[in-house]
Amino acid sequence: MTEPSPDTRPQGPLAGLRLIEIAGKGPAPFCAMMFADMGAEVLRIDRKVPEGRRYDHYADPLLRGRRSVALDLKHPDGAETVRRLAGSADAMIEGFRPGVAERLGIGPEDCMAGNPRLVYGRVTGWGREGPLRDAAGHDLNYIALSGALHAIGQADAPPPAPLALIGDFGGGGMYLAFGLLAAIFEARQSGRGQVVDTAMTDGAASLLAFTYGLRAGGWWRDEREANMLDGGAHFYGCYQTGDDKYISIGAIEPEFHAELLRLLDIDPAEMPKRMDRSGWSQWKARLAEVFRQKTRDEWCALLEGTDACFAPVLTMGEAPDHPQNRARGTFVDIDGVTQPAPAPRFGRGPGTTTAARRAHDAGLARLGIRRRQDQ
Numbered sequence: 001m002t003e004p005s006p007d008t009r010p011q012g013p014l015a016g017l018r019l020i021e022i023a024g025k026g027p028a029p030f031c032a033m034m035f036a037d038m039g040a041e042v043l044r045i046d047r048k049v050p051e052g053r054r055y056d057h058y059a060d061p062l063l064r065g066r067r068s069v070a071l072d073l074k075h076p077d078g079a080e081t082v083r084r085l086a087g088s089a090d091a092m093i094e095g096f097r098p099g100v101a102e103r104l105g106i107g108p109e110d111c112m113a114g115n116p117r118l119v120y121g122r123v124t125g126w127g128r129e130g131p132l133r134d135a136a137g138h139d140l141n142y143i144a145l146s147g148a149l150h151a152i153g154q155a156d157a158p159p160p161a162p163l164a165l166i167g168d169f170g171g172g173g174m175y176l177a178f179g180l181l182a183a184i185f186e187a188r189q190s191g192r193g194q195v196v197d198t199a200m201t202d203g204a205a206s207l208l209a210f211t212y213g214l215r216a217g218g219w220w221r222d223e224r225e226a227n228m229l230d231g232g233a234h235f236y237g238c239y240q241t242g243d244d245k246y247i248s249i250g251a252i253e254p255e256f257h258a259e260l261l262r263l264l265d266i267d268p269a270e271m272p273k274r275m276d277r278s279g280w281s282q283w284k285a286r287l288a289e290v291f292r293q294k295t296r297d298e299w300c301a302l303l304e305g306t307d308a309c310f311a312p313v314l315t316m317g318e319a320p321d322h323p324q325n326r327a328r329g330t331f332v333d334i335d336g337v338t339q340p341a342p343a344p345r346f347g348r349g350p351g352t353t354t355a356a357r358r359a360h361d362a363g364l365a366r367l368g369i370r371r372r373q374d375q
Helices: 027-037 076-086 100-104 108-112 139-146 165-190 200-207 209-216 254-264 277-291 296-303 323-328 354-366
Strands: 018-022 041-047 067-071 091-094 119-124 195-199 236-240 246-250 310-312 331-334 337-340
Touching: 018 027, 018 076, 027 041, 027 091, 027 119, 027 165, 041 076, 067 076, 076 108, 091 165, 100 108, 108 119, 119 165, 139 165, 139 200, 165 195, 165 200, 195 200, 236 277, 246 296, 254 296, 296 310
Parallel strands: 018 041, 018 091, 041 067, 091 119, 119 195
Antiparallel strands: 236 246, 246 310, 331 337
């Protein structure tokens, strides 16, 4: 038998794992993307396209790196095909509302009957228990229930609708991926699979562990813009520049705060104490005045790369061209669509040396990815 070439052999720390993904939106495909990025073989079960309609997924980064097959899951043959495929898989991913997979005949009992080692991963918004289990919702609703949304935004305005990062992708997709890996690890020791029940409300609450700890210790108030990390403090926030762009400052620690003031030529003796909450508004007004005196690029020239804890606020159009992101290869092109590269990196894999870069490019090629031409 001929050995596969290094460029075609499955690569990545999860090479050898096989997953079945039932097509969905948000957290489920994000989780599947993470597995595919790390070398797992993922087969996506897409919905059969109705006659006269066309689904165009080529530009969606969440769908990269895996094969797909279209099935009619409402037809007995479609459900039987899913159960058969699950028989040789390590894990399965679905994001239906509670009870839908069971009605289709592809629930945990159906799929695990032919594969007792199967790990069955499910992700919902509210979870599979409780009075809201059957209600519709989206990221904004799930993070509202966790306490996260109330803490975001300006003091004199309603909480904003942030990007769907906390609930869908952080609290949902990433927690599902972690749960699947934990259950697969356990199944290889016990010989028994299990259901991984991921709720975006649970995940969003878990992401708040540090903040709930600050609150318990008296360091966090249930008011927006009244705390160190919510825009209340002058040393942790964003400021407008002279060209109507923005920069970010995160000089929390005393030594970083001192370095910021040195570079801005501000005498701390003329201002309130750093941790005096009553003086934060005075500090913010002073820094706002200073940062309006130069353009964003001029502040980059002065502050970027220092211990002032500084970065420009970039648009998604600008971010891929920043020198730090180019040096790291943080973004790649797939079919002309610029998108984040697989993350994280591993010691025996992606890197910055020539040899490691070749290995990295081979892995990206397996996913159908080409590196950005300016890297």
